[in-house]
Amino acid sequence: DAGVIQSPRHEVTEMGQEVTLRCKPISGHNSLFWYRQTMMRGLELLIYFNNNVPIDDSGMPEDRFSAKMPNASFSTLKIQPSEPRDSAVYFCASSWVAGGRETQYFGPGTRLLVL
Amino acid sequence: GENVEQHPSTLSVQEGDSAVIKCTYSDSASNYFPWYKQELGKRPQLIIDIRSNVGEKKDQRIAVTLNKTAKHFSLHITETQPEDSAVYFCAASKGDSSYKLIFGSGTRLLVRP
Numbered sequence: 001d002a003g004v005i006q007s008p009r010h011e012v013t014e015m016g017q018e019v020t021l022r023c024k025p026i027s028g029h030n031s032l033f034w035y036r037q038t039m040m041r042g043l044e045l046l047i048y049f050n051n052n053v054p055i056d057d058s059g060m061p062e063d064r065f066s067a068k069m070p071n072a073s074f075s076t077l078k079i080q081p082s083e084p085r086d087s088a089v090y091f092c093a094s095s096w097v098a099g100g101r102e103t104q105y106f107g108p109g110t111r112l113l114v115l
Numbered sequence: 116g117e118n119v120e121q122h123p124s125t126l127s128v129q130e131g132d133s134a135v136i137k138c139t140y141s142d143s144a145s146n147y148f149p150w151y152k153q154e155l156g157k158r159p160q161l162i163i164d165i166r167s168n169v170g171e172k173k174d175q176r177i178a179v180t181l182n183k184t185a186k187h188f189s190l191h192i193t194e195t196q197p198e199d200s201a202v203y204f205c206a207a208s209k210g211d212s213s214y215k216l217i218f219g220s221g222t223r224l225l226v227r228p
Contacts, residue, residue, distance in 0.1 A: 031214060043159070043204060043218045056215060091158060095214065102147060102214040106158040 002026075004107035006092050012113045018080040021110045024073055025094030033104060034067055034077050035091040043091075049075065050097060082114045117142040119207050121219030129227050134195050136222045138205035139187040145207040148188045149216070150179060153202045162203075163190070195226045 005024040013019055025032050033048040047057040049069045057067070064083070069075040079086055089111050093104040118141040128134050138148075146167035151159035165172045165179045165188065172179050176195075181188040192199055202223050206216040 033216075042220045045215065045217075048215060097214045102208065103149065103161055103164065104216060106151075106160070108158050 004092055004094050004105055006090075006107035006110050008110060009108060010111045010113075012115065013082055014115050015083055016081045017114075018078065019082045019086075019112060019114075021077040021079075021090050021092075021112070023075045023077070023092030023107060025075070025092070026105055027073070029094040029096050029105075030072070031095045031097045031102075032069060032075050033093040033095075034075070035093065035106075036088045037091060037109075038088045046077070079112075082112075084114045087112055087114050117145060117207055117209070117217040119205060119217050119219040121205050121222055123222060124220065125223045125225070127225045127227060128195055130195060130197060132195055134192045134199070134224055134226075136190045136203055136205070136224070137187060138189070138207075138219050139185075140207040140217075141186070142207070142209060143183075143186065144209045145186075147208040147214075148179070148181060149206050149208075150177075150190050151204045151206065151218075153204065153221075155201070159204060192224075195224075197226050197228050200224055200226045 007022045031050045034046040037043045046059045047067045052069045067077045089109045091109045092107045095102050095104045121138045149164035152162045153159040163177050163179050165181050176193045178191040202221045204221050205219040208216045
């Protein structure tokens with residue numbers, strides 16, 4: 001089992017540029033979660049999908065952030081345009097939501113630095 | 116919505132001593148409570164979880180207790196070792212169709228050799 005895969009692992013970009021983060025969940029999992037982690041705000045849930053459908057995007061900070069899940073094995077989180085305050089570690093997590101088996105498995109994260 | 120508070124924010128113990136981290140939650144409908152360990156520069160990893168129909172669960176040196184009446188749950192680590200040093204997060208979920216986890220703010224545990 002390869003676990004949750006995220007790319008890139010590190011991203012450095014300039015303010016105003018578009019950033020796209022990618023996630024491949026664990027095969028067979030039906031839920032996918034995007035989190036942002038900073039020292040100031042801790043671990044925040046941005047959005048999650050169930051069976052490829054966005055269920056709750058109330059954590060998305062503003063319209064500059066968007067997420068898609070075109071199929072069960074791929075999701076993207078896009079920031080356009082990026083700002084320095086978006087600098088953080090972005091984690092993707094997946095789980096199999098059924099019968100109380102909702103353990104979330106995290107990917108290695110993408111460390112984003114916006115200059 | 117659900118709110119999870121975690122204490123203390125930092126905890127320093129001597130190797131071999133016990134460590135206790137406490138969390139409280141606000142939504143009485145929450146019924147799933149996982150604990151994650153995050154080492155420096157690494158991803159959060161599940162170490163133990165408990166559901167509302169159970170009061171206590173143990174896994175070797177780690178145990179979690181749940182008091183649904185008081186809406187709080189705790190992580191207990193016995194015989195601490197330097198490799199236990201990390202940030203620990205508690206979380207709560209209502210276990211409905213969303214299975215949305217609300218995380219506490221984390222506890223930085225330092226085990227002194």
